[in-house]
Amino acid sequence: MGLIAEFRLQSPDAPLVDVARAVPGCTITVEYEEQTVSGPIVHVVRVECASFGAFEAALEAAEYVEEVTLISDGGAARTYHVINRGPFPKEMDELTLNKTLIERMRVTEDGWHLRQRFANRDELAAYREGCRRMGSRFYLDRLYETADADRTVPGISDKQREALLAAYEAGYFAVPRRSSLEDVAADLDISRSALAERLHRGEAHLLEHYVHDDQY
Template structure:
């Protein structure tokens, strides 16, 4: 049975400590993570901040950031592909050696909140033992299996899940619709464009995790 751990940790134990110290109002949400190199990870992130120019300038001086590519800009949010190295060494070890997968992460000046899935309880136990030996500082919130109703939300981040649930409860998906995207955006205290982006990302992740089957290239 796959096992999920949710925990928090300070920025100095993970990534972007200097950037978040420079812009404490910034909020970062990891959408997905690629970890195919033992020395670095490549997260795809959404960022909210009052000053994107200052944020990007801070990234240039952040020792945990090796490369940054801007993907899109909704006005309120920007998406980036980043390459992280340095202080994320232990997280890389978790992902590569213990088959852990980050399914959700939120970062701010107050620290990071992560959800990581392991293939079984034994993998999590070995990862936790390695963390203790390395003096890795983190605060465990909860540990549970995939049969727990709080388990992995079909590839969705917490924000994406909340957005879809709010849209469903408001009647956005009914035929005919009971609420427009503009009205829903007002209810969510966000812009029409930002909400549209959130719904598209959430729907895409939901389809990918529930309907798309990846194969080895064969026709079956």
């Protein structure tokens, strides 16, 4: 059974955090991160902000940035290839061997926000210790244990999932609505109030997991 961990890393030397602070409201999503054999660190970042000119100026002013190249301009978002002066600390090698999968890396003015899957708690503990040895403060925000991370929304219960699926299949969320709360509650053999509570809690988890988390 694997783990999904959502956490923040804070370090005075963390790249891109100063850029996020210089451009209020900037959202930086790290799509790719790698260290070359010769040492430089490469980031491919997707950026959403009100002023790309301000973002580019802040990025080029950062002492650790060696080269910036615009890859694509989608109007509301741009993608950049950034070469940073390296190398990574030697402890990074240990993190590379950690049994984990990075699902999301985002940078805001208060640090790096990550969502990762870990094989087990020992791997999570080793990863956290490696971050600390590199001088990064590790703040765990959420931890979920799941047997099927591809189909399970962290935090949502089986009863909430059952209620959401039943309501969806009955057309409760359709426009126009094809069934009522009473209809779905009868199918599940529960009260109208119990169904309403499960739907509200389930919807709240979905919004938090898929919508709110995207607003870093």
